[in-house]
Amino acid sequence: MNTDQAFELLKNAGVTEDVCIKTVRRWLRERKITYDGGQRKSGFILDDTDQAFQLLRDAGVAPSMGIPIVRRWVREGKIQHVSEGEHLKDYLAKESSSSLPIHSPAEDKLIRQLKAKMKAQEEHIKGVEELHQSSVNTLIQQRNKLNKEIMNLEMEKQKLQQEARKLLKENLDLRNELLKLKEEYSKGRQTDPEKTRIVPSKVYDPRPKLGLSRTADAKEILAGYKTLLKMTHPDRGGDAALFHFIKKDYDLFRSSLK
Structure with a gap:
């Protein structure tokens, strides 16, 4: 195999150009390939799969990439024979032995620093989670308190309603009583004043007119009169005639108490 064929083989195997140049130069020094003095001769053909595995291993191609490449070369006819696979075992054994990590002191120090950072981050995350849980508990308590206040407000609302x-x-009731008194007053004005003149009497009872019960005492009756007088007072927009009618009835009741 000459240098051109070696370049073509390595490029076909996916090796970078820089690695190709270094590998070809080394193979020349080790006399694994020949130099034809500038006469280009391309199209490499390998004797068997062992030779292919040996070259790929020597070029630093990993078995995970080299095995599919050899299979492709067999299909493409670039390998004449399929051998017993002795070099394949060595090829795979090299990868297994090289897969064991060997760390330098500097790398060990870096690993320890990374582990310390990871531990600090885990503690920070744990603290954040605890703070989050505490916040959740506080929010739940506030929510329960607000729900209780809402219930109290609902009860107060019902009470106010x-x-x-x-x-x-x-x-x-007061409005109906006023209308009733107004109606009685209107009827009284249409009749003979002599017939409607109210004569003081010890047995005069205004409680039905005021909408009070039969058990209401004199204070309650007077309070009822005063309420009607305030509502019908002319200074407050009431009817003057109705006010005087109620005032007259009020005076009549007061005189009956003497």
Whole structure:
């Protein structure tokens, strides 16, 4: 095999150009190939697969790449015979022995530093995870507290709604009472004043007019009158005639208490 054939073989095996040049020069020194003085002769043909494995091993091609290359060369007819595989065993044994890592002191130091960094990172990650869990627990407590406050607000809301309905009912009752008094006043103006004149009496009972129960005392009756007087007062936009009618009824009740 000459230098041109050796170059072609190495390039066909995927060896870089720089490695090809160094390998061919070494093979020339070791007289594994010949130099034809510039006469180019390409197209290498190997005797058998052992020769192919030996050349690839000598060129530094790994078995994981060399074995598929030899198979391809056999299919392409670049190898004349398939041998027993003695060089293949040596080829594979070299890779197994070279696969054991041998570290220098500097590499050992670098490995220790990397392990220390990895340990520090693991501790940092652990601390972050603990902080995250603590934050989650705090958020859960805050959520439970907010849910409790929401429930309390809902209860207060229901209570306020009940009170509002109660006040609305009382307001409607007062309005109906005012309408009733106004109607009575209107009827009284249309009749003879002498017939409608209210005579003070010890047994006068205004509680039905005011919408009070029969058990209401004098203070409650007076309070009911005062509420109506405030609502119908002309200074507050009320009806003057209705105000005077209620005032007259109020005075009548007060006189009955004497």
